[in-house]
Amino acid sequence: MSTGTVLPNEAPEHCPGVNSESAGKASACAGCPNQNICSEPKGPDPGIQLVKERLSEVTNKILVLSGKGGVGKSTVTALLSRTLAADDSERNVAVLDIDICGPSQPRVLGVADEQVHQSGSGWSPVYVEDNLSVMSIGFLLGSPDDAIIWRGPKKNGMIRQFLSEVDWGKLDFLLIDTPPGTSDEHLSAVTYLSKAGLSGAIIVTTPQEVALLDVRKEIDFCRKVNVEILGVIENMSSFICPNCDKSSEIFPVTTGGARKMCEDLRVPFLGSLPLDPRIARCCDEGRDFITELPDSPALKASSEIVKRVLESCKQQKQ
Numbered sequence: 001m002s003t004g005t006v007l008p009n010e011a012p013e014h015c016p017g018v019n020s021e022s023a024g025k026a027s028a029c030a031g032c033p034n035q036n037i038c039s040e041p042k043g044p045d046p047g048i049q050l051v052k053e054r055l056s057e058v059t060n061k062i063l064v065l066s067g068k069g070g071v072g073k074s075t076v077t078a079l080l081s082r083t084l085a086a087d088d089s090e091r092n093v094a095v096l097d098i099d100i101c102g103p104s105q106p107r108v109l110g111v112a113d114e115q116v117h118q119s120g121s122g123w124s125p126v127y128v129e130d131n132l133s134v135m136s137i138g139f140l141l142g143s144p145d146d147a148i149i150w151r152g153p154k155k156n157g158m159i160r161q162f163l164s165e166v167d168w169g170k171l172d173f174l175l176i177d178t179p180p181g182t183s184d185e186h187l188s189a190v191t192y193l194s195k196a197g198l199s200g201a202i203i204v205t206t207p208q209e210v211a212l213l214d215v216r217k218e219i220d221f222c223r224k225v226n227v228e229i230l231g232v233i234e235n236m237s238s239f240i241c242p243n244c245d246k247s248s249e250i251f252p253v254t255t256g257g258a259r260k261m262c263e264d265l266r267v268p269f270l271g272s273l274p275l276d277p278r279i280a281r282c283c284d285e286g287r288d289f290i291t292e293l294p295d296s297p298a299l300k301a302s303s304e305i306v307k308r309v310l311e312s313c314k315q316q317k318q
């Protein structure tokens with residue numbers, strides 16, 4: 001048996017392996033419960049080419065990842081996309097929410113009541129601003145309370161559709177908000193984007209050790225699937241009191257926080273975002289924090305982070 005042969009469960013004695021040319025066709029395959037699956041034509045998923053064509057006019061495609069849930073990945077995605085769009089009205093930005101089981105971008109970006117429309121050229125995203133659009137499974141649900149209980153292949157199909165059938169037009173930035181962890185959605189997205197030129201991933205964490213432990217796994221995932229790490233953002237690093245401007249640490253940093261972890265693992269640290277309760281309120285109510293909270297320290301920090309992201313995307317293209 002050659003190295004690299006993959007055997008299915010309940011493989012017959014002389015199984016040629018699922019990745020062999022004769023899989024499903026060899027005499028040993030007769031009667032094997034996997035014969036039908038193995039004999040299906042092999043080759044790259046045609047969706048990979050479709051995604052490449054559809055996203056050919058999208059300059060920077062960025063995955064936003066987090067190890068743990070609730071660390072603020074969706075908030076940070078919204079913050080970065082709004083900052084990118086507000087900084088330059090000529091810059092076209094979009095958010096794709098592939099958090100299939102917990103889509104929050106329609107609410108956070110204030111377009112929860114909108115609907116997506118299908119035209120001859122695909123699904124039209126929902127416009128938050130003239131230069132900021134969003135697509136999310138949240139738009140396709142009957143009610144925001146509907147639970148989505150899908151197995152891997154169905155999620156995979158939806159991600160393929162999202163990546164290959166949304167008519168984004170010409171975009172400078174597409175930020176892809178993912179579920180926490182490394183699951184089916186991440187593998188599907190990375191696979192379908194493999195020929196489309198993924199710029200890289202931004203990883204969001206909080207300073208707590210439990211969150212940082214999971215970020216290490218996320219970094220390992222990116223390295224295993226060859227996704228460039230644009231950097232790590234530490235969210236809710238501190239709390240700045242809106243009344244007295246005094247800064248307090250909410251989550252005690254025991255091992256140096258995200259900055260130290262980035263140094264240890266040699267990945268870029270993009271910056272820290274403070275916790276601002278007014279941001280949380282704006283997100284809950286879908287209001288634009290850029291216009292409502294121009295003095296928020298979180299927005300100042302977000303502008304600095306965006307500068308670093310722009311720089312890192314520019315360097316990549318050189």
Ligand SMILES: Nc1ncnc2c1ncn2[C@@H]1O[C@H](COP(=O)(O)OP(=O)(O)OP(=O)(O)O)[C@@H](O)[C@H]1O
Nearest residue numbers: 069070071072073074075180274275276279280283
């Ligand atoms: N910098 C911040 N300042 C204030 N509130 C924040 C900040 N970041 C996140 N939050 C709040 O924390 C909560 C969790 O944030 P969010 O939903 O963005 O997390 P998530 O990592 O995307 O979660 P999930 O794992 O469910 O996808 C929300 O109520 C959000 O408004």
